[in-house]
Amino acid sequence: MRRLFTVSATPGKPDPAPELDSVDALADEYEYPGAVREGHPWLRANMVSSLDGAAHHEGRSQALSSPADMRVFGVLRGLADAVVVGAETVRQEGYRPARAREVFAERRAALGQPPAPAIAVVTAGLDLDFSAPLFTDPLVPTIVLTGAHAPEDRMRAARAVADVVVAGEGRGVEPARAVAALAERGHLRLLTEGGPRLLAGLCLAGALDELCLTLAPLVTAGDAARIMDGPRLENPQRLTLSSVLEEDGFLFTRYTRDNRP
Template sequence: MQRLWPPEQRSPDEIPAADLEACYAYPADRPWLRVNFVSSLDGAVTVRGSSRGLSAPADRRVMALIRSLSDVVLVGAGTALVEGYRGVKPTEVRSELRARLGMPEVPPIAVVSRRCSLEPDSLLLTDTVVPPIVVTCGSAPESRRAALADAGADVLVAGDETVDLPAAVTALHERGLRRIGGEGGPTLFGDLIADDLVDELCLTMSPLLTGGDAGRIAHGAPIAARGMRLESVLHAESLLLLRYGRLRE
């Protein structure tokens, strides 16, 4: 993996772990919501219904690093189901990094689900080190909320008819989960954009042309465009790993 931007000041060998960590470090002085996606060159977010066909070792290395640096992993219920999410394992993050930063062993998964559609026997509940957080709203069936709570989930109610994402993010901050690593899907990402909650986008461009009818990385109601600034570019295995931060006034 090589860094293209900002330019390397040494020979372009494999970027050291410490430099990669510094590249993706969260700001120390404020809460931060980062979203991480992979896309084909022609804009597809999945291949045969999953993002796995777009990924590569370098992309998975960065995803593991982002999880290692995050207090919580935020994901939509649909993506969690399609991608077969389970709890984050200690072997899937850099334990020495989390220990050095004074963080718990692994970050919890926070699943956004308006209807509390996660099943009590989901791997997110049965195959995890820490309980997941289920982010839902008041209109979700009380019986489903109770079933997930009984199964060990931390049920966070934000909003009445739909999930109030600004309120949910604030509630995560109040739990001490200030560094949020978002992993999709497109509907959740679109809602986060609409609510102006995205501080940073990490986008891997996979060197594939896929065609077909796969969706884009975000969709939802049209909004005023949000300006972003290029922060870093990494290159590996014909992938481009782009990092954009929001423009602030």
């Protein structure tokens, strides 16, 4: 994987562009910003899109992925405290617990992180299979983010197998409150993998700090959702391009929101 563009620390002097073939090199590339070390949560999203804007093909993102994309996916997970994901994506993608990887063990231990990130599922109706490995066999307890008025029977079932966090006064989850609740539990390095509705809600709430978008050299046509699928922003939000990596025609872009600590 080669770096095509990155913001230089010294204006007028481009950073070197070495090949990024190792997981360690990629982990250094995607290290969370210093704001996290100062106690500020940082929420990054990792999404993939076809050239014509599809966020999935036949309901799953795997058809748009590549070995390099999966390598970046693994690195972003390996750096995170918690992975925030919507219930529909959990069902469609067959989510399992995050696993510990030896290559990240020393890095995570130095930061006081557990061996693997927690999976934090955002759900209003708690329509989840609580007998699935995501809940019965996680290395780190799975978190369920829901609203105060979620169905009581489903709330009891969730509490039996997960850390349930109320992050909304109604039935649904308030995105900014969910981020704050995770930060209160020490999860400052946050990663969301969607889906499109959750990502749109996080962006609308001003909770999204960084977008890592893989642009796949594929076209799909059809009517698949974009990477964000929700109410439109009153004013389009400008993000700043931080870096672009490339491998086999796939572009790995990274954008950050302005006015962050």
